[in-house]
Amino acid sequence: MSQPQSVEDVKKLIKEHDIEFIFASFTEIRGKSSAKLVPASQVDELFSEGVGFAGFAAGEIGQGPQSPDIEVIPDPRTFRIVPWKKGLAHVIGNATVEGKPWEYCPRTILQNQMKKAEEQGFVFKLGFEAEFMLVDFDEDGKLQVADKYDNWGRPCYDVKALTRQYELMTRLSNYVTELGWENYAVDHEDGNGQFEINVTFSDALETADRSVFFRYMVDALAEEFGMIATFMPKPFTDNTGNGMHYTMSLWDKDTDENLFLDKNDPRGLDLSEVGYQFTAGILDHARGYMAMVAPTVNSYKRLKAGTETVRTWVPVAMTYGGNNRTQMMRIARSGAIEDRTPDFSGSTYLGFTAALASGLDGIQRKLDPGEPNDLDLYLTPPREIERRGIRTLPHSLMESIHYLVKDDVLREAFGQVPLDDEFGRPSDETEAFVDHYARIKRAEYHKVTDEVTTHEIDLYLRFP
Known part of the structure; x- marks a missing residue:
């Protein structure tokens, strides 16, 4: 399906596909998507006047019970036919209050940062790799992998496990293709019950919009098959976690040239000076940036070095290198950089904003990330990491928030x-948005960590 550009394009698609209803949606600060079901006969009113929400009821978007309604004005470019529900479409919009853009709206925040990039001649483009697990609960209410046969010690790329989910995965792949996102692979990932569907890149706003619909689609289809699809970073202690890798590049606004590509790169990674500066910017801001791309308490249980018994495939240090999965910034293909720290437990609009702001600061300051790192950082002794001056990523959400509020560029x-x-x-x-965000996340941290667990009882009750 071609992407509509105007309300008139939307009306044509409504007629061609016999659309009866439209989900009009927006996302709040934590990444939750909220929607109202609007009859297609109201399409003119929907795109001119928007649809109202009680923001306080919808989630974290800077409102209280006394606040006026949020009006969501849909963007016609986000109009998508829902492939698995005949007569249904989905559209995403920006939150406004009393006719003005609402500063707490994550989509608006990303658009504002993209405008700053465009003023410098850049278009920020990304693709994402979102990992998820298919799970359910056993008779005792304990979380388990939905496929009881998916229990190998090394299940990555397991053809049999992928075959058992063939109907679900092929439907997802076909839908991604129908949506025009050019799915190029589906695979069973390293965790039991874990899968990944790759989505090709576009500009940052379009990719963030795609991610919202992608999550909705995966959730809905998994439920249709009697399972739960979870993007939770670390749902099992003894299983690989779920990431959402960002593959990023800057393109020339006028010529649409990839500004990260340099086939004559003396470091041999086919990355331009601008690409290295962007990489250095993310590394320089990494500790505060993490609060946006790894935004939950659970995120930091994923961000641990791998062991022989539990593989993680995630970075623990602020480094970059070539095709080396122990590095934070991996350069595995020409003209693009991949950040392996993000997960899908928050807002991609906010995560993309943090990535772009950090990278642009690196370009403005002409930062150099140094020579690429080729170590296996899981095996490198801590003393050697310290000797080389390698900084480590935050160990907790509270630590990343500490750095976020001190980061003037992100503020x-x-x-x-x-x-x-x-x-x-x-x-x-x-007040600064990051201060508001920090209060939300500190409260979340305490809500999770202040509860005494059975593990603590076992460990400390009779100790010392």
């Missing part, structure tokens, strides 16, 4: 948001 990138007075009425005061 500027995410902008200011309005504050209410002590009675909940709008005021002229503002």
